[in-house]
Amino acid sequence: MLKRTDGIVLKSTVFGEADLIVTYLTSDYGLLKAFAKSPRKIRSRFGSSLEPLTYSRISMLGKEESNLPRLTQSDIIRPFYSLREDFKCLLNISEILELNLNFLPERESHPEIFRLLLNMLTKLEFNCSNRLYYLYFKIRFLEITGYSPRLDACGRCGDTVEHGRPAKRKNGGPPAHHNFYVSHGSIICQKCIAEGDEPIRLSTSALRFYRSLLKWNPAAIDRIIPPESLLSEIEGIINSHIRYVLGPPRSSYGAVRKDTARIAL
Ligand SMILES: [Zn+2]
Structure with missing residues (x-):
């Protein structure tokens, strides 16, 4: 069954010699892992779209119960390239990516969190040293997921x-x-x-x-x-x-x- 959704790459893990397992926060399925065949080979059709923070329109193929659908297409909507290039930015942003990876169950739709992350990345792209953005994300994230102090x-x-x-x-x-x-x-x-x-x-x-x-x-x-x-x-x-x-x-x-x-x- 083919699934299409929008996703932001939270993490990519090397699998085998040339494959990757990509963890997305998606607009329709929440946290979702997908298997990407040979993206590390030169001339891969996925290009740089599997880099962390990349926001893409993705298609996956797999049975409904499949834990690891196979990524068939990934078209970049916004690369958030500058956020990856600045090490200090990346270190700070990794904290909010960790929140998503650690708190969200897989395949549970959280459109509000998806919008929040997309919104914050867009703001951070213009000013990634604004501490208020990170704090705002954490507070709102904890509230939406029910973990607020x-x-x-x-x-x-x-x-x-x-x-x-x-x-x-x-x-x-x-x-x-x-x-x-x-x-x-x-x-x-x-x-x-x-x-x-x-x-x-x-x-x-x-x-x-x-x-x-x-x-x-x-x-x-x-x-x-x-x-x-x-x-x-x-x-x-x-x-x-x-x-x-x-x-x-x-x-x-x-x-x-x-x-x-x-x-x-
Ligand atoms: Zn009391």
Whole structure:
């Protein structure tokens, strides 16, 4: 059965001497692996269309239940060539590709995530050093997939953060900061705090900024230049949360690696 869809290459893995297994995020089938026969040979009909980040119109042939349909055609819509050429860009983008590879189940349609990734790559092509783009992608991705950290209420008693007054100043003024516990994936209020891991402090202004990011559409974030301190605060929480949810990275031998570098490409 022939399938046609649009896909963005997340990863290509060498298979045998000249073949590749290409992992796509597709608009119709979500995460999808396809087998590409001999693309590494000179004069391959696939050309450079199987390079990571390439956005193409693809056709595949395979039975409905086939785990690895065979790629029959791949026509580039947008190559995102410049993002591959800049090593620093590629390193940063590999983090968001990793999210797709690690969180999304295969063959489960996620058109919203596909649009989000395409949108972000298009923005990054013009400014790949804008940290807000990466942060926005991560926050929206976690929300769509249901993995968001809980920052609106205490993870134990459920009191909303505003009413629960989770962390008061010594002088009894309004809350200066909230305590986020990575192991709970949540803010825990003052009255529920027990022993456990060291909390990460989250200022009320950073919390407001996070809530705004959840509401803004991708076009709106181009008009925002947030203070570095707010960006760093939210980045710290989101990156720690993602690392905790994913668990320790494993080497190809199954042993837990000590370093946490996770590069998809
Ligand atoms: Zn509580």
